[in-house]
Amino acid sequence: MRILVVEDEVQVSSFIKQGLEEQSFDVDVAYDGAMAERLALSRDYDVVVLDLVLPGKNGLELCAIFKKEKPSMPVLMLTTLGTTADKVSGFDAGADDYLLKPFEFAELVARIKALARRPSAPGTPVNNVFRFEDLRLDIDKKTARRHDAVIKLSAKEFALLRYFMENPGRVIPRQELAEKIWKVKFETNTNVVEVYMNMLRNKIDRDFEPKLLQTRIGLGYVLSKD
Structure with a gap:
């Protein structure tokens, strides 16, 4: 599976990338909104792991863009913003799942696999x-x-x-x-x-x-x- 990790904290993104690659995932990392938008719209990803607080466009803006352009591409929001209002905003923007930091890495992997396995309706394109x-x-x-x-x-x-x-x-x-x-x-x-x-x-x-x-x-x- 190809995963896009959108995370501006280098230590966190490196940890996630290394862990997912050890699980045999192909991982790209974006450190700001502009880079994330360019990668997500130009390549096919099975899941996007998306932070909310980012330089440039934030995670909510990006999620809305992703879901407009590639509605079947799963988005997992991974953030420290964990109030009910934050979660509602994330799901309203189109997020498929929401995981709070700090997190257990095994749970992150399980959530990613579950999203990637989610079936699409017959005749529906996945990532175009x-x-x-x-x-x-x-x-x-x-x-x-x-x-x-x-x-x-x-x-x-x-x-x-x-x-x-x-x-x-x-x-x-x-x-x-x-x-x-x-x-x-x-x-x-x-x-x-x-x-x-x-x-x-x-x-x-x-x-x-x-x-x-x-x-x-x-x-x-x-x-x-x-």
Whole structure:
């Protein structure tokens, strides 16, 4: 897991970073609001550990920004500010959990693991990445990945695959794909959907198992492992 620790006290941030790396986490550290915002919005993190009192933008401001731009990215607030009002402010800003200093390191690790395991609704991107089985669709990079292979997609292929990733397990009629992806009224004599589905399958499924883009004869297409 990749963790972002936002903490301006060097001794504290070094302690957390070392401890998490001993747990095999990949850890970045930001020491002020500007650095934290830049890292969080440019990289994918499984959890952000966020202090409230920081140089520049404070933790509440940052949390609100993170949740607006990456609503599924978990944020754990780690702070000495422990009144009920402080906690309410943190949760109102979008924090997923709240841990007071001083803390037991084992509890911090447990909280981070719990947040990272929290399931997302089907068809919901996590850190701007859709996931289905071993298929990943990166919204920012406009690429797909299966196993360790990066798959480059054209604009229409990307849009088509994204629509399937947003609707996993649902059989989608050809008419709906034509109207949603090509923004045109469906015509029965066109084979544009079939052509692009074949192109997309050649990239996504040809060299991999299981096959994920499947045809339901007379009904449409579905993203499914079954």
